[in-house]
Amino acid sequence: MGVTGELIIRSIVAGERDPKTLARHRHSRVKASLEDIIKALTGNWREEHLFVLKQSLAMYDDARHLAECDTRLNAGLKDLGQKRVDLGKTPRAGRKQRKEYDMRQVLADWAVVDLTRINGLGLAAVTKILTEIGSDLSRFPTVKHFCSWQGLCPGTKISGGKVLSAKTKRSVNRVRQALKMSAMSLSHSGSALGAFYRRLCARMDKPSANTAVAHKLARMVYFMLTRGEAFVDQGPQRYEEQQLDRSVAALNRRATALGFAITTAAAQA
Numbered sequence: 001m002g003v004t005g006e007l008i009i010r011s012i013v014a015g016e017r018d019p020k021t022l023a024r025h026r027h028s029r030v031k032a033s034l035e036d037i038i039k040a041l042t043g044n045w046r047e048e049h050l051f052v053l054k055q056s057l058a059m060y061d062d063a064r065h066l067a068e069c070d071t072r073l074n075a076g077l078k079d080l081g082q083k084r085v086d087l088g089k090t091p092r093a094g095r096k097q098r099k100e101y102d103m104r105q106v107l108a109d110w111a112v113v114d115l116t117r118i119n120g121l122g123l124a125a126v127t128k129i130l131t132e133i134g135s136d137l138s139r140f141p142t143v144k145h146f147c148s149w150q151g152l153c154p155g156t157k158i159s160g161g162k163v164l165s166a167k168t169k170r171s172v173n174r175v176r177q178a179l180k181m182s183a184m185s186l187s188h189s190g191s192a193l194g195a196f197y198r199r200l201c202a203r204m205d206k207p208s209a210n211t212a213v214a215h216k217l218a219r220m221v222y223f224m225l226t227r228g229e230a231f232v233d234q235g236p237q238r239y240e241e242q243q244l245d246r247s248v249a250a251l252n253r254r255a256t257a258l259g260f261a262i263t264t265a266a267a268q269a
Contacts, residue, residue: 003027008041013054017045074106080135081109103127111135113224117231119191120182120217128178135225143222150176152215168211176214179221183213193217195236199243 007025016022019041023034030037085108087101100123107126108114112135115126140146147153151171157163186197193213200209223229255262 002030004030009053009057012050013057074103077106077110081106083109083112085109085112085114087114111225112228113230115221115224115231117233118217118220118224119189119193119233120186120213121221122182122185125178125182129175129221132174137222137225140222143219146222147215147218149173150179150218152176152179152211152218175218179214179217180210182217183210186213190236191233192236192239193233195239 004025004027008022011022011025019038022041023037026032026034026037032040085105087105087108103123104114104116107116107123107130111130115121115129116123121129137146140149144153150173151169153168154166155168157165183197186194187201188194189197193216196216197209197213200212203209204212220231224231252262
């Protein structure tokens with residue numbers, strides 16, 4: 001990874017084999033002597049090893065080009081910042097964590113909300129969503145238009161008042177793909193969205209549950225971007241309590257329609 005090593009490797013890939021010529025790339029700050037470098041570069045040149053070295057150097061160059069693209073992308077996103085969003089305490093962990101935190105800050109300043117707080121939406125998913133739709137959703141009058149554009153709404157294939165099919169239409173929408181991938185990551189999540197995903201999987205097949213959860217994520221993204229609301233996870237316990245309240249309310253409505261009244265066991269005791 002040093003200057004001397006990279007120059008030697010590029011000369012070898014270019015066809016140079018003379019150890020003395022290769023050793024001339026030695027930098028003045030290298031501790032190893034010229035004789036040691038010549039000795040290290042003296043040996044047998046095997047074609048299969050040279051081929052692997054050439055391929056490795058090409059992949060290294062490609063990775064460096066991608067890093068340059070990331071740097072240019074980050075610089076462009078910083079210019080789109082509208083308002084400084086407080087993400088909390090800056091992590092003191094390694095370089096990777098700080099880099100991710102900086103990218104989260106850039107995206108949050110652009111969207112004025114931190115979409116990564118939604119369970120399942122990672123940094124890569126939020127980057128793909130925002131670069132695809134931007135932070136201004138005024139082109140979508142309602143959340144239904146937004147979800148329909150992604151192909152996440154149930155189909156309306158009806159004939160004679162009978163629903164023939166409610167499948168969602170096929171789509172190559174990038175936002176849809178990002179949301180569906182994010183929905184799959186919620187299968188073991190200890191959040192309200194994770195509990196919602198698991199409840200749907202118990203009622204229907206996983207692909208349908210995945211689409212339904214992606215639809216719910218799309219609604220959350222729309223409301224956060226249009227209303228500037230912060231996402232707060234209530235946890236799986238609160239979600240289960242809400243489901244129990246809905247079930248009890250549905251039973252009460254059904255009993256009232258049939259002329260009955262439901263009394264809880266605690267009230268009877």
